[in-house]
Amino acid sequence: MTSQHMLITAGPTHEPIDAVRFLGNRSSGRMGSALATAAAACGWRVTLLMGPAPIVPTDTRISLIRFRTCSDLQALLREHVPKADVLVMAAAVADYRPKVDPAFFGGKFRRKSEKLVLELEPTPDLLAEVASTRRPDQMMVGFALEPRDELEASVRAKLERKKVDMVVGNPLETMDSESVEGMVLFKDGRIERPAEKLAKAAFAPWLLEKIEREAMARSTGIRH
Ligand code: CTP
Numbered sequence: 001m002t003s004q005h006m007l008i009t010a011g012p013t014h015e016p017i018d019a020v021r022f023l024g025n026r027s028s029g030r031m032g033s034a035l036a037t038a039a040a041a042c043g044w045r046v047t048l049l050m051g052p053a054p055i056v057p058t059d060t061r062i063s064l065i066r067f068r069t070c071s072d073l074q075a076l077l078r079e080h081v082p083k084a085d086v087l088v089m090a091a092a093v094a095d096y097r098p099k100v101d102p103a104f105f106g107g108k109f110r111r112k113s114e115k116l117v118l119e120l121e122p123t124p125d126l127l128a129e130v131a132s133t134r135r136p137d138q139m140m141v142g143f144a145l146e147p148r149d150e151l152e153a154s155v156r157a158k159l160e161r162k163k164v165d166m167v168v169g170n171p172l173e174t175m176d177s178e179s180v181e182g183m184v185l186f187k188d189g190r191i192e193r194p195a196e197k198l199a200k201a202a203f204a205p206w207l208l209e210k211i212e213r214e215a216m217a218r219s220t221g222i223r224h
């Protein structure tokens with residue numbers, strides 16, 4: 001699987017409210033970072049699009065590009081997806097962003113005695129967008145963070161809705177945690193899960209092996 005190009009997104013987005021405030025989430029970037037490290041070690045050319053997260057990989061073989069907002073990531077995906085064989089969308093992209101006049105991003109909301117109502121607008125679904133225009137040879141992997149009792153049903157719905165090849169499902173507690181109790185759903189309905197709870201650094205090579213096996217099956221038509 002050497003010299004193939006894997007594009008990975010990781011970390012949160014920060015959606016500006018004004019020049020100094022944002023709406024974000026607690027994604028640490030740990031999962032995407034661990035996957036990038038595992039893939040580079042296995043000979044993949046890796047580009048990691050990383051949001052404003054505290055965890056960044058140290059492997060110099062990884063081409064690291066930072067983004068802040070959903071719009072930044074949208075522009076980067078439009079540039080980099082055409083060059084990728086596999087896209088792994090582990091970023092925790094905001095579903096809503098403040099609807100604020102961009103001219104105001106240079107300013108600051110002031111304290112007033114009356115309440116402040118912040119209007120939010122939906123962001124575009126970046127994965128669905130790139131999946132709808134992909135080449136047949138490109139493989140796309142989504143992530144889903146869900147309440148544990150809804151995990152399997154939600155992962156199945158997301159695989160359909162986003163038209164991807166695989167969805168990695170994780171319970172909500174996975175965010176910002178060291179470990180993961182994940183599962184992977186494939187397009188043919190198969191589900192695979194590790195035998196036990198794993199550290200993200202150990203889940204990443206497990207997941208990489210599933211991605212490599214699926215990529216191989218797609219190119220040869222042989223599934224083991
Ligand atoms: N995603 C995306 N663009 C968004 C939101 C999410 O590309 N604006 C991607 C994530 O990177 C992830 C997948 O879609 O790979 C699922 O994200 P999630 O937030 O769980 O799903 P949503 O489509 O936002 O659905 P819901 O909020 O109903 O769970």
